[in-house]
Every structure is written in structure tokens, then in C-alpha cells.
Amino acid sequence: MFGYRINTNENGVPYLRTTGVTVGTEAVDFSLGFRPIDAIGDITINIANAIPDGTAGTLPIRFTLNGSTRALTNFGGAAVTAADIVGTGIIKVFHNFYTGTLQLVSPLAP
Numbered sequence: 001m002f003g004y005r006i007n008t009n010e011n012g013v014p015y016l017r018t019t020g021v022t023v024g025t026e027a028v029d030f031s032l033g034f035r036p037i038d039a040i041g042d043i044t045i046n047i048a049n050a051i052p053d054g055t056a057g058t059l060p061i062r063f064t065l066n067g068s069t070r071a072l073t074n075f076g077g078a079a080v081t082a083a084d085i086v087g088t089g090i091i092k093v094f095h096n097f098y099t100g101t102l103q104l105v106s107p108l109a110p
Contacts, residue, residue, distance in 0.1 A: 014035065014038075014041075015044045016033075016035055016044070016045050016065070017045075017046040018031060020051070021032050024031070027071070028055060028059050028061050028082050030047065032045070032064060035065065038095075040095070042105065044090060044092050045091050045092075048088055056082065057081055057083030059082045060073060060082075061079070061085055068097070072103075073104065085108070
């Protein structure tokens with residue numbers, strides 16, 4: 001029992017910065033570019049591009065990383081929307097490439 005070691009975040013938690021934001025009729029998309037990350041784990045995201053003023057607050061938020069676009073969800077699967085992401089800042093998310101999960105872990109500022 002004492003001889004086993006479990007490594008967590010052995011490679012560190014990836015820190016990614018948005019490279020752009022696009023507002024469409026169905027969603028607000030943030031670009032993260034192409035980065036080598038593990039298929040499952042935490043990601044720290046610096047939202048460096050604010051959603052433009054006048055964007056409908058009901059639009060869901062999506063992130064594109066390595067050519068794959070995923071909707072950002074809250075606990076329980078409800079969509080994180082443009083009204084939830086105001087300005088710029090840092091969020092922490094959990095992602096699972098295999099299931100398509102991209103879930104907000106950190107609370108958003110009020």
C-alpha cells in the first residue's frame with residue numbers, strides 16, 4: 001500500500017490563451033489554436049478576447065482546439081452562455097476528448 005505512487009498532472013495543467021472570438025447566429029466561438037495536450041484533463045484558459053458588446057446573452061459558448069469544437073457546459077450539462085462570460089479573464093475547465101466533454105470547473109465572477 002505504501003509502495004505505490006499515483007502521479008497527477010505529471011505534465012502540468014495546460015495554459016491556453018484565446019486567439020480570437022467569433023459571434024455567429026448559433027454560438028460564440030473562441031479559438032485556441034493547435035496545442036499538444038493530453039486527451040483528458042484540466043485546462044486553464046485565458047480568455048483574452050472579450051465578447052463584443054451587443055452580443056445576445058443567450059448564445060452558448062464554444063471553444064475550438066486542434067480543429068475540434070466543443071460547447072462549454074456547467075455542472076449538469078447546461079450551456080455556459082455569452083451572458084456568463086463578460087470581459088476577459090481566466091477560467092479552468094475539464095475536458096475529455098473521447099466523450100466531447102468541456103465543463104467549466106471554476107466559478108464565474110458575478
